[in-house]
Amino acid sequence: MTGFDLSVGAARTALAPLGLDLADDEALHRHAVAVWCQLVEPGDSAAGRVVASLGPVEALARLVAGAPFAELTAREDSDARKRWMPRLSARAVSDTLRIAAARGVQLVTRHDPVWPQQLDDLGPHAPMCLWVRGDTAALARLDPSVAIVGARAASGYGDLVARELAAELAGHGIPIVSGGAYGIDGAAHRAALSADGLTVALLAGGAERAYPAGHTQLIDHIAATGVVASEVPCGSAPTKWRFLQRNRMIAALTTATVVVEAGWRSGSLNTAGHAADLGRALGAVPGPITSPGSAGTHRLIREYGGAACVTSADDVRELLGLSASWPAGGPGPRGDDAVRADPGVRTAPAARSVPAAGAGAAARTDDTTRVRDALSTRVGRDADDVARRAGMAVDEVRALLGLLRLEGSVLIGADGWRLPSAHR
Amino acid sequence: MTGFDLSVGAARTALAPLGLDLADDEALHRHAVAVWCQLVEPGDSAAGRVVASLGPVEALARLVAGAPFAELTAREDSDARKRWMPRLSARAVSDTLRIAAARGVQLVTRHDPVWPQQLDDLGPHAPMCLWVRGDTAALARLDPSVAIVGARAASGYGDLVARELAAELAGHGIPIVSGGAYGIDGAAHRAALSADGLTVALLAGGAERAYPAGHTQLIDHIAATGVVASEVPCGSAPTKWRFLQRNRMIAALTTATVVVEAGWRSGSLNTAGHAADLGRALGAVPGPITSPGSAGTHRLIREYGGAACVTSADDVRELLGLSASWPAGGPGPRGDDAVRADPGVRTAPAARSVPAAGAGAAARTDDTTRVRDALSTRVGRDADDVARRAGMAVDEVRALLGLLRLEGSVLIGADGWRLPSAHR
Numbered sequence: 001m002t003g004f005d006l007s008v009g010a011a012r013t014a015l016a017p018l019g020l021d022l023a024d025d026e027a028l029h030r031h032a033v034a035v036w037c038q039l040v041e042p043g044d045s046a047a048g049r050v051v052a053s054l055g056p057v058e059a060l061a062r063l064v065a066g067a068p069f070a071e072l073t074a075r076e077d078s079d080a081r082k083r084w085m086p087r088l089s090a091r092a093v094s095d096t097l098r099i100a101a102a103r104g105v106q107l108v109t110r111h112d113p114v115w116p117q118q119l120d121d122l123g124p125h126a127p128m129c130l131w132v133r134g135d136t137a138a139l140a141r142l143d144p145s146v147a148i149v150g151a152r153a154a155s156g157y158g159d160l161v162a163r164e165l166a167a168e169l170a171g172h173g174i175p176i177v178s179g180g181a182y183g184i185d186g187a188a189h190r191a192a193l194s195a196d197g198l199t200v201a202l203l204a205g206g207a208e209r210a211y212p213a214g215h216t217q218l219i220d221h222i223a224a225t226g227v228v229a230s231e232v233p234c235g236s237a238p239t240k241w242r243f244l245q246r247n248r249m250i251a252a253l254t255t256a257t258v259v260v261e262a263g264w265r266s267g268s269l270n271t272a273g274h275a276a277d278l279g280r281a282l283g284a285v286p287g288p289i290t291s292p293g294s295a296g297t298h299r300l301i302r303e304y305g306g307a308a309c310v311t312s313a314d315d316v317r318e319l320l321g322l323s324a325s326w327p328a329g330g331p332g333p334r335g336d337d338a339v340r341a342d343p344g345v346r347t348a349p350a351a352r353s354v355p356a357a358g359a360g361a362a363a364r365t366d367d368t369t370r371v372r373d374a375l376s377t378r379v380g381r382d383a384d385d386v387a388r389r390a391g392m393a394v395d396e397v398r399a400l401l402g403l404l405r406l407e408g409s410v411l412i413g414a415d416g417w418r419l420p421s422a423h424r
Numbered sequence: 425m426t427g428f429d430l431s432v433g434a435a436r437t438a439l440a441p442l443g444l445d446l447a448d449d450e451a452l453h454r455h456a457v458a459v460w461c462q463l464v465e466p467g468d469s470a471a472g473r474v475v476a477s478l479g480p481v482e483a484l485a486r487l488v489a490g491a492p493f494a495e496l497t498a499r500e501d502s503d504a505r506k507r508w509m510p511r512l513s514a515r516a517v518s519d520t521l522r523i524a525a526a527r528g529v530q531l532v533t534r535h536d537p538v539w540p541q542q543l544d545d546l547g548p549h550a551p552m553c554l555w556v557r558g559d560t561a562a563l564a565r566l567d568p569s570v571a572i573v574g575a576r577a578a579s580g581y582g583d584l585v586a587r588e589l590a591a592e593l594a595g596h597g598i599p600i601v602s603g604g605a606y607g608i609d610g611a612a613h614r615a616a617l618s619a620d621g622l623t624v625a626l627l628a629g630g631a632e633r634a635y636p637a638g639h640t641q642l643i644d645h646i647a648a649t650g651v652v653a654s655e656v657p658c659g660s661a662p663t664k665w666r667f668l669q670r671n672r673m674i675a676a677l678t679t680a681t682v683v684v685e686a687g688w689r690s691g692s693l694n695t696a697g698h699a700a701d702l703g704r705a706l707g708a709v710p711g712p713i714t715s716p717g718s719a720g721t722h723r724l725i726r727e728y729g730g731a732a733c734v735t736s737a738d739d740v741r742e743l744l745g746l747s748a749s750w751p752a753g754g755p756g757p758r759g760d761d762a763v764r765a766d767p768g769v770r771t772a773p774a775a776r777s778v779p780a781a782g783a784g785a786a787a788r789t790d791d792t793t794r795v796r797d798a799l800s801t802r803v804g805r806d807a808d809d810v811a812r813r814a815g816m817a818v819d820e821v822r823a824l825l826g827l828l829r830l831e832g833s834v835l836i837g838a839d840g841w842r843l844p845s846a847h848r
Contacts, residue, residue, distance in 0.1 A: 157712055157714070160714070161713060161714070285713060286710030286711065286712075286713065286718070286722060286725070286733070287710065287711070287712055287713070288581055288710075288711055288712055289585060289709060289710060289711070289734075289735040289736070290581070290584070290585070294710070295735070298710060298733055298735045301710070301725065301733040302732065302733045302735070302739070306730070308726065309710070309722055309725040309726045309733070310713075311713040311719070311722045311726070312713070315726070
């Protein structure tokens with residue numbers, strides 16, 4: 001197999017059973033990307049390396065033909081195929097494309113001129129593509145932009161601050177990116193919309209359905225004037241793993257991340273950790289030390305190399321490297337001290353380490369998270385089914401299920417593996 | 425005069441007209457210090473250098489005899505004498521000592537074993553002595569100690585936080601130092617007393633009288649179990665200059681300064697600036713960004729090299745270099761990472777610059793402040809009187825009065841110089 005060579009013609013032949021649109025090279029390319037989205041879970045770096053090196057068409061053809069990937073070690077190659085092959089299904093791809101077409105979800109690949117190139121800072125973990133509802137051209141206008149994120153259970157104070165920051169920034173031409181969730185995210189999106197600004201919701205599940213369902217109207221509203229996007233194909237459920245990976249994309253897509261309110265172990269600290277890892281500016285809004293909702297933001301300010309203490313929209317502009325009057329004087333050059341309002345101001349030092357609740361912890365717990373995401377409390381599933389849903393190799397999944405069973409965190413019954421009822 | 429040489433005998437002769445207690449060398453030394461206190465305003469570095477070099481007795485004898493000071497340039501020497509000589513009055517010293525004796529105010533000099541040596545970090549600006557009501561021995565137990573300071577117009581939140589921090593720290597053996605003012609200062613003192621802890625009030629005026637008068641009972645209570653101290657002699661009014669210099673002493677006396685609540689231009693930022701200048705640990709308590717009372721603390725966290733974001737008594741212990749359980753495990757060695765509760769925690773970087781409202785600004789405006797302090801809205805004063813009250817040379821005072829008159833910030837009338845009425 002090492003001598004495998006693939007012309008585009010041979011690729012078409014190899015891919016024909018997948019039912020891809022072979023009308024032209026462009027269509028073939030796009031549909032190959034769609035297939036890759038289906039095969040991998042977000043952040044799969046083996047897929048990222050293979051597709052970056054070979055392009056999606058040849059990489060897919062080699063996969064289908066069983067030809068090895070020079071980009072991977074033999075072990076990686078073998079593991080990757082075990083993860084990917086169980087998900088290779090012409091039916092799944094056509095379902096995804098059918099839903100996307102029906103719901104107006106467009107596929108944007110890195111070959112598109114509107115592709116937000118800052119996502120490529122994620123390297124092999126970058127998304128294969130984005131599934132987008134709304135104005136795809138707006139994706140090219142997110143530099144600068146700011147992520148405003150925080151707790152779902154926001155306090156009145158957090159809600160007020162998120163609205164004020166988002167309205168002031170969006171109203172002056174700075175796009176607001178968030179996760180579409182209840183609490184801080186929703187407050188930021190709504191205020192940006194009210195200010196007639198651009199706002200982008202990045203979802204952890206398929207872009208065709210609102211999550212949470214209670215935000216259906218808000219997310220439709222965002223799609224009508226801005227962008228609703230996801231890296232997972234239509235029909236995908238938002239799992240815990242996908243939330244964590246969606247957070248990394250919020251951090252990568254934006255110039256700065258501002259956490260408005262967060263508990264001590266809030267998920268938004270995960271987004272903050274990704275922003276710090278990526279060298280993006282990071283800010284956190286202080287609040288009363290008597291409020292649990294500010295414990296996480298104070299933690300970000302105090303620890304981990306120091307998030308900037310954000311108290312106003314001007315502080316956020318400064319974090320973005322813009323002068324306080326932006327855009328009246330035009331965007332200031334990043335890192336140009338001359339445009340700062342106050343030359344004595346300390347800027348956030350480059351973060352040196354990652355929150356415990358951040359990417360490091362995510363990396364350690366990722367396989368367990370993905371296996372648990374693939375299980376249900378209601379129905380039992382066999383290991384093959386769990387592996388396919390998790391995007392993992394079935395032998396890895398079996399090993400993990402065995403460990404989790406010893407811990408009591410998964411159960412095995414006549415109908416297969418399941419989660420215990422949610423009383424823990 | 426350059427050949428002037430002074431034996432102790434000659435000093436006694438020279439000083440006899442001042443009515444000093446010449447009973448023994450110790451008494452002579454202490455009374456000479458008391459005279460120096462009378463001659464200089466706080467922070468007079470020429471006096472600091474002369475007294476450090478010659479001792480208070482010989483320095484005073486040289487001054488009285490008109491002998492030049494080798495420690496000063498000819499210009500400094502001339503300027504200093506113009507400041508000091510108009511205040512040389514046997515009557516003033518005896519008045520001070522009489523009030524002190526009557527009100528139980530004790531003189532503590534740097535020769536006393538209880539002298540808090542950390543004050544010597546102020547170099548030539550260090551106080552000559554302390555006038556103390558209460559337990560002088562407690563002065564030797566202020567390492568570690570923490571200054572808890574902040575706005576007079578404290579919010580309910582600031583008051584609560586000051587009380588909780590002070591009670592928790594004082595109740596565990598960490599002395600609380602503050603300025604005896606309304607608001608945060610008073611809350612910190614009261615909570616320390618309630619917790620049966622040691623608390624120290626440093627006053628800007630004479631230690632024999634409470635300032636503000638509304639805190640007479642509180643300050644008496646502090647003196648009964650702790651310390652009330654001032655570097656200015658009994659009978660001295662608290663002027664703006666003396667407040668600024670008192671703030672430097674709060675910073676120098678303590679291991680860390682924590683600002684609980686402060687407006688954007690609060691005087692407690694001056695204390696913070698001194699703490700940073702002295703390399704002392706500096707912390708600030710965050711609060712709602714919607715509260716003007718937290719604008720100054722957020723400013724300290726964001727700017728000027730970064731005050732630590734303090735959210736709990738444990739954060740303060742960490743700032744002091746103590747483990748969270750101190751004193752149960754004994755005081756932790758300063759700067760020893762092993763005793764920190766969380767090895768990932770970032771400590772406040774050494775401050776590199778000073779708040780605009782801090783020591784730098786104070787240095788620029790000091791002479792103006794002192795001249796204005798020496799004026800009244802009610803009665804006119806001639807330039808000599810103003811110079812004596814300000815502790816400045818009369819020609820300097822004349823020049824400044826001329827400038828201030830052009831600005832309209834002082835007035836001249838038939839009875840001399842005065843301040844305009846307080847409607848500005």
